[in-house]
Amino acid sequence: xxxxxxxxxxxSIFAQVAFCAVDPATxxxxxxxxxxxxxxxxxxxxxxxxxxxxxESVDSFxxxxxxxxxxxxxxxxYVNVIVKKEKKSEFANDMxxxxxxxxxxxxxxNNKESxxxxxxxxxxxxxxxxxxxxKYLNKPEQNFPAYSVLINTSSKINYIVTIRNEAKTYSxxxxxxxxxxMYNPEYIDKQLQNLLADLNNIIKLIKEVN
Numbered sequence: 490x491x492x493x494x495x496x497x498x499x500x501s502i503f504a505q506v507a508f509c510a511v512d513p514a515t516x517x518x519x520x521x522x523x524x525x526x527x528x529x530x531x532x533x534x535x536x537x538x539x540x541x542x543x544x545e546s547v548d549s550f551x552x553x554x555x556x557x558x559x560x561x562x563x564x565x566x567y568v569n570v571i572v573k574k575e576k577k578s579e580f581a582n583d584m585x586x587x588x589x590x591x592x593x594x595x596x597x598x599n600n601k602e603s604x605x606x607x608x609x610x611x612x613x614x615x616x617x618x619x620x621x622x623x624k625y626l627n628k629p630e631q632n633f634p635a636y637s638v639l640i641n642t643s644s645k646i647n648y649i650v651t652i653r654n655e656a657k658t659y660s661x662x663x664x665x666x667x668x669x670x671m672y673n674p675e676y677i678d679k680q681l682q683n684l685l686a687d688l689n690n691i692i693k694l695i696k697e698v699n
Contacts (some may be wrong), residue, residue, distance in 0.1 A: 588692075612650065622643075645684055649677070656677065
């Protein structure tokens with residue numbers, strides 16, 4: 490029993506020596522582990538290097554036009570969605586088809602087409618003008634110059650068709666100096682030339698409508 494007691498005493502003394510140290514400057518006891526710790530800095534440095542993402546230098550990018558993808562202007566989806574064509578008003582969509590009709594009447598006058606063919610083109614223009622007149626009457630669109638000039642010109646063209654038809658019947662009975670002046674070929678030709686100016690003006694005004 491005494492041997493065991495002495496053995497435990499010796500172990501406790503060695504334990505105090507191993508885990509207790511004295512600060513030579515102050516003489517105070519230093520508690521805790523005293524020894525050499527492993528150097529972990531190098532391991533953390535390697536870890537930091539592995540975590541850093543690698544980016545190419547800005548200078549390595551070649552931002553030259555040759556490397557750009559061509560703009561797909563032939564693709565309707567790109568043009569209609571990306572480029573986003575300017576949306577036209579309902580009034581503009583109704584007026585723009587009249588340009589083709591107006592140009593056909595202009596060509597008919599310039600090419601001196603037959604009275605029957607001119608009358609057919611003129612009546613078609615008149616019918617379209619009447620549709621525009623009824624649709625936008627008493628609406629803000631009637632204040633557009635294209636609207637008022639179209640309505641006035643359609644009345645003129647209807648008048649010209651009428652007197653050209655009547656001239657075939659009445660020109661032989663009414664002298665040009667009196668009531669028959671409107672059937673005079675020179676008078677009719679003058680009216681056609683004035684009509685040409687009005688028709689070209691309408692086309693110009695329609696193209697300004699959005």
